Amino acid sequence: MGQRTRLILLLLSIQCLVLTGTANDDYKALISLMDELKNTPPNWVGADPCGGNWEGIVCTNSRVTSIVLTSMNLTGELSGEIQLLSELQTLDLSYNKDITGQLPNSIGNLQKLLNLNLIGCSFFGPIPDAIGNLPQLTILSLNNNSFNGPIPASIGNLSNLYWLDLAENQLSGPIPVSNGFKPGLDMLVHAKHFHLEKNKLSGEIPPQLFNSSMVLIHLILNSNDLTGSIPDTIGLVQTLQVIRFDGNSLSGPVPSSLNSLVNVGELYLSNNKLTGPIPKLNGMNLLKYMDMSNNDFDAPDIPTWFSTLQSLTTIVMENAGLQGPVPVSLFSLPNLQTVVLRNNQLNGTLNISIAYSNQLQLIDLRNNSIVSFINTAGGYNRDLILVDNPVCPKTEVTKIYCVVPQSNNSLYSTTQNNCQPVQCNLDQIPSPNCKCAYPYMGTLFFRAPSFSDLGNVSYYKALEKSLMEYSESAKLPVDSVSLSNPIRDSSMNLELSLEVFPSGQDRFNRTGISRIGFMLSNQNFKPPPDFGPFYFIADPYGHYAGGPKESKKSLSTGIIIGAAAGGAVLLLLLLLAGTYAFRQKRRAERASEQLNPFAHWDPKSSGGIPQLKGARSFSFEELKKYTNKFSEANSIGSGGYGKVYRGTLPAGQLIAIKRAQTESMQGGLEFKTEIELLSRVHHKNLVSLVGFCFDQGEQMLVYEYVPNGTLKDSLSGRSGIRLDWMRRLKVALGAARGLAYLHELANPPIIHRDIKSTNILLDERLNAKVADFGLSKPMGDGEKDHVTTQVKGTMGYLDPEYYMTQQLTEKSDVYSFGVLMLELITARMPIERGKYIVRVVRTAMDRTKVLYNLHEVLDPTIDLQTSPKSLEKIVDLALSCVEESGANRPAMGVVVKMIENIMQLAGLNPDAESASTSESYEVTKENSHHPYSNDGFEYSGVYPNLKIEPH
CATH class of the missing domain: 3.30.70 (Alpha-Beta Plaits)
Known part of the structure; x- marks a missing residue:
């Protein structure tokens, strides 16, 4: 459609809007929305959203009543002009992680709003009090954002609210309740869902939060900072089905009124400071999942009433002070799947010789005082763990139960139906x-x-x-x-x-x-x-099929209306139309640049145009602004590719920007490789790609900012962070999980090709994230076993088999990971003073001696008394990863399971978050001594002819 035709249509449409009155507000609101948000649907054209089939817009009687734009890859902020949509009933912008800014106060003017869903965006700042001015609201889902400040007490005014989800934000302060002067959540008597977990809520759970008028079924408050006791008034809410209080600092005895909640099926009280006797729950006839671990209950016997709860599938009471024998009847519950009673004082004889549930998969009794074991031939043969019980050394029968078994839960994946398998394109x-x-x-x-x-x-x-x-x-x-x-x-x-x-x-x-x-x-x-x-x-979706075509309605009706309404307003309308046309032209130019940021890409020197899946394109001027003109104060590192700068997005999110040097010969290929791979892989142990810049001759990659630097910085003492043995195991597990994802779950599989301690970053909780994918190589359909390619990598980590054959496999990454584990154990560089760490460890070790006789090699800052067995097993695993033949090395998925088992042997939960951030583990550099403090590599000649530039 030509520009002149657009102008005519706009003139006629505005004339129509002048005549029809309030519909003009809807149009103004949507135009404001388009101005504030980028990547709006391409068919948002024309001046009649209700008659022009605008994507995501639903109208009733020419008024906008619904905006649903989930997973549209929208960026920007929500306009305050949203208040003009006075008939709006549904606003859903969920799963647009780049929508940011504060939720405007004007949201409270949408008096007819029923559903407000903003899940998985990046809103921040306080939730406005005006949210309580929405009398019709039934669903309020603001979870998985970055809202902070208190929960607005005004939410208590939402008398029709059914679903309240504020989880996974940074909300703080007490849970608001009414007091005669202000409202509170206790007034939400029609709500069935309170989902407030994973915030920073503090103070006590107010007794007045609960009353008998409530119909609440899900009360989820886990992972906050709540203190005090569980209020007795919880027994008033007879409709409750799920209660999660775990992961707080609740104290005192569990109220007896809990036993009256006969509809509760899932009860989580773990990881608090609860005291007194174990609560009697025999009235909870529907209870299926019960976890009361890690509290300070009085040391009791296992309650006999456990055996009366016929619906139980799961009993978890780790570190709960239990004592006495394990009742024989416990295992006969018909639906029982899991019993975890580790780290207690259970004693006597364990008897599984009578009937037990045919669904029972795991009995974990580690670290108790069980002295004997009875089981019939052909009896229970699933997972039973008796590690660290006196019974273990006594008989041959129990030996099989005195090791932590390999996890035998195969990962479920939907199988193909009865059809002929197909070979798909690269990203299908x-x-x-x-x-x-x-x-x-x-x-x-x-x-x-x-x-x-x-x-x-x-x-x-x-x-x-x-x-x-x-x-x-x-x-x-x-x-x-x-x-x-x-x-x-x-x-x-x-x-x-x-x-x-x-x-x-x-x-x-x-x-x-x-x-x-x-x-x-x-x-x-x-x-x-x-x-x-x-x-x-x-996940972002980047493969949209073409939407509805732009509407081309007849102009006859508009011309008649335009002629009738002409005259006095024509000059004003022409002025408005000219202004609008100019703005639309500018928007179109910007949109064209965003839609095709690689218009100037040189396929000859850097390969074909990058094929992306949802990565955001930044302009050079934007990144220049976010880094204060790439100031030296924001420079946080450098390498063969170029410099890395810290930046701050307008929403406050920190980013790391890798800026290529103009003289970097491999920059184009590495840039292409990294944005293609990282735009389609997403895992918590891989550094996330925020976007890229290919503008004004610049090549820049924009990542999430990982605050605690590289693993090498921590091992060498430069970062001031001391990694104890537990955290080293967590780092190894995180890096292994990231690699296993690349090898086994990415489609096609990806070989990283440059695993080393400078490419493992540590976040604020010291979780490992694999970084730098510039040398990575995807495995194509015809490359199921290996890729024949030019040798690239870093000296000391490079797989010798790959170097000799030029055949790259996933086992090449496994070799590098093995070297990385030895680096974690010794805090020595892979090649130091002409000595290769693999050879040093193999020469020094003696498996007949404690710690394999490696005392002189191990990092002296590790407390070796904590779990010497786990350290020996990590050495065994590392050496299996650096076997000369790739066929003899384990796959990364196996490595992950082995590290998980080693952590369990050390009494650690592989999936538990670190209890503290790195700030609790700062040490002064002057007082820390590490054998890794010498940064000078002295190459040993293991790969004498290989020339590799630092990467």
């Missing part, structure tokens, strides 16, 4: 129906599942069936769904990867994505009861 994925497509992907988080047997396929099949049945009933464009990789995270949520495949074509259009996203954000889909409450976080 085969669906369960054997169709290549670009699925809509993300993670389902279940807050309180009733089961603990993650290997039970029937649960996931039921969830898949439920998802498909809902999709069909709602007429969503869904061909099939796939679930995979069930894990329990550090908060004991169940995580499941979800892929939704399109029907009838290989990709979704924006309408399809928006409808599926809304289904999950708005809780329209109800999972099977075993899964409990959930939320969904979507």
Whole structure:
């Protein structure tokens, strides 16, 4: 459509709006929304949102009543002019992680708003008090943002609220309750869901929070800073089904009124400071999952009433002061799957010779005082762990139970239906129906599942069936769904990867994505009861099919109206139209640059144009502003590629910007490789790519800022952070998980090719993140075993087999990781004073002696008394990773499981978050001595002909 035609249409449309009155406010609000948000749907053209099929906009009687733009890759801020949409009932911008800024106070003027969903965005600042001015609001989902400050007491005014989700923000202060002068959450008598977990809420749980008028079913307050006792008034809310108080600092006895909550199925009281007797819960006939670990209960016997709870699937009472024998009847509960009673004072004889549940998968009794064991031939043969009990050395029978078993829960993945397997393009994925497509992907988080047997396929099949049945009933464009990789995270949520495949074509259009996203954000889909409450976080989607064509309506009606309304306002309208046209032209120019940032890419020197999946394009001027003109004060590192700068986005998010030097010969290829790979891989142990800049002759990569520097900085003492043995194991596990994801879950698999201590970064909680993918290599369809390629890497970490054959495999990364583990153990550089660390360890070790006789080699700052066995096993694992033949090295998935088992042997939970940030482990550089303090490499000649520039 030409510019002149656009002007005519605009003139006529504005004339129509002048005549029709209030609809003009809707149009002004949407234009303001377009000005503040980038990447709005391309068919937002013309001046009639209701008649022009604007994507995500629903109108009733020519008034905008719904805006649903889930997973649209929107960036920018929400305009305060949103208040002009006086008929708006639904606003859902969920899963747009680059929408930032503060939620405008004017949101409180949307008097007809029913649903407000902003899940997984990046809003920050306080939740405005005006949120309490929305009398019709039924769903308020602001979870997974960065809101801070107190929970507004005004939310108590939302008398129709059904769903309140403020989880995973930075909210602080007390839980507000009413006092006659101000409202509070106790007034939400129609709400069924309080999801307030993973914030910084403090103070006591107010007794007046609960009353008998409430219909609350989910009370989720875990992972806050709550103190005081559990109020007795909780027994007034008879409708409760899920209670999560875990991960706080609650104290005092558990109130007896808890036993009256006969509908509760999941109860989490773990990781508090509760005292007194273990609460009597025999009235909870529907209780399925119970965790009361890590409290200070009076040392009791295992309560006999446990055996009366016929619905129990899971009993977790680790470090709960239990004593006495384990009741024989405990294991006969018909639905029992897991019993974890480790770290108590249980004694006597363990008897599993009578009937036990056929669903029982795990009995963990580590670190107790059990002296004998009875089991019948052909009896219980699943996982039983008796490590660190007196019974262990006594008989041959118990020896098999005196080691921590390998995890035998195979990772579930949806199998293909009865169809012919297909080979797909590089970034397509085969669906369960054997169709290549670009699925809509993300993670389902279940807050309180009733089961603990993650290997039970029937649960996931039921969830898949439920998802498909809902999709069909709602007429969503869904061909099939796939679930995979069930894990329990550090908060004991169940995580499941979800892929939704399109029907009838290989990709979704924006309408399809928006409808599926809304289904999950708005809780329209109800999972099977075993899964409990959930939320969904979507991955960016970058493969939209073409949306509806721009409307080209006849101008005849508009011309008649325009002629009738002409005259006095024509000059003003022309002025408005000219201004609007100029702004639209500028917007179009900017949009064109954003849509094609690689218009000046040179495919000859740097390969084909990068193929991206959702990465954000920054202009040079933006990054110059965010780094204070690339000032030296913001320089945080340098390498062969160029310098790295710290920057700050307008929303306050810190970023790290890797700026290529103009003389960097490999910069173009590395730049292309890194943005292509990192734009499509997402894992908590991989550094996230925020975006890139290819502007004004610059090549820059923009990452999340990882505050605690490199692993090498910590091992050498430069960072001032002391890594104790527990944290070194956590670092090893995190790096291994990141690599295993690249090798086994990325599609196609990716070989990093440059694993080393300078490419492992530590975040604020000292979690490891694998970084620097400039040398990484994806495995194509015809390269299932290896890639024949020019040798690249870093001296000391390089796989000798790869160097000799030029055949790169995943086992090359395993070799580098083995060297990295030896570096963690010794705090020595891989090659130091002409000595190669692999050779040094092998020469010095003697497996018949304590710590394998490696005292002179090990880092003296490690407390070797904590768990010498775990250190020996890490040495064994590291040496298996650096076997000369790649075939003899374990896969990274196996390495992950072995490190997890070693951590459990050391009494550590592999999935527990560090209790403190790195700030608790600062030491002065003057007082820290590390053998790794000499930075001068003296190459040993292991690879004498290899020339590798620092990377």
